[in-house]
Amino acid sequence: MDNLKKWITQKDYVDIHKTNEKLRAELEENEKIINELKISEMFYREKVYDWEDTYVDLQKRTDQFRSDNKKQREKIEKLESYLKDLLKSKTSLEEEVHHWQQTYKELQKNYEDLKLKKKYFEKQQLKLYKKNDNRKRGGCKLTDNTIVRLLKIYAKQGKYAHLNLTQAIKEVSQTHQTYYRVVKRGYSSETTNLRIERLALEHNISLPERGKLR
The missing domain is CATH 1.10.10 (Arc Repressor Mutant, subunit A)
Incomplete structure (x- = not known):
């Protein structure tokens, strides 16, 4: 019976150690993804700002063309078409940014959960050490x-x-x-x-x- 208890304690420690290593690897992977997402978010934000500046500039040009004679109407129509495309691109980019923001929030939550789990397993590991102090363990009779x-x-x-x-x-x-x-x-x-x-x-x-x- 004592040997069985000792075996279970050793197995628990090995399982906890493996789980702790796995959580640590997952934490590192999530930190890497989060950093990549931050960079992507900054990139798309800059794109959105660029599109907004371009849109404002083209809007001004369109207004100017509207004040000209009828010969400029064809150019105006082309510009308006271009503006619509820009608006679609801007909307698409905003949706993309929103998607990355949601993904970032989810990963951040998972990251916090993993930290809590890691902390829990580290405590369990420490408890196993303390529980077995001055007892036989790991094939060694020495205290x-x-x-x-x-x-x-x-x-x-x-x-x-x-x-x-x-x-x-x-x-x-x-x-x-x-x-x-x-x-x-x-x-x-x-x-x-x-x-x-x-x-x-x-x-x-x-x-x-x-x-x-x-």
């Missing part, structure tokens, strides 16, 4: 406290600073094999190796590359 003491022996911290390796290991009632396995992160379980690295980070201990011992 967090024992691991920290072995890491301090490696770093020559505290009372282990002036002891030779054999004396220090004897002080924590462990073997040389266990000491080297912890320092090198030589456990088959990635969960255990990550736990060792987390504890080293928390106590400002710099470890060698995995599998090595400088």
Whole structure:
């Protein structure tokens, strides 16, 4: 029964870790899309402003032509046709801008939702760490406290600073094999190796590359 609980806890942690990585990737992808949408929105806004300026200018020219003689009517009709096309283009661009604005709002909402989910899973991950402190996990029988003491022996911290390796290991009632396995992160379980690295980070201990011992 205890082994089953331990397996479920490990599986929960792996699932949460995978989900957290997936959410982080989705967040980055959404941030990229949002930035692209912002650029597109600015581009279309500038287009709309350009069309509006052109429309005003052509409107003035049309008014001027209206005051001329009848020979200019054909030109006026062409200009009016051109103006209608411009108005259609302007309307189409405005609709496009509106569409991008709506898409941006939806993506922004999804982005906020993903941040909340990421925060939730990070809390769950932290709870799993705290819940399993000082318990067996990841195929390792050592408690967090024992691991920290072995890491301090490696770093020559505290009372282990002036002891030779054999004396220090004897002080924590462990073997040389266990000491080297912890320092090198030589456990088959990635969960255990990550736990060792987390504890080293928390106590400002710099470890060698995995599998090595400088």
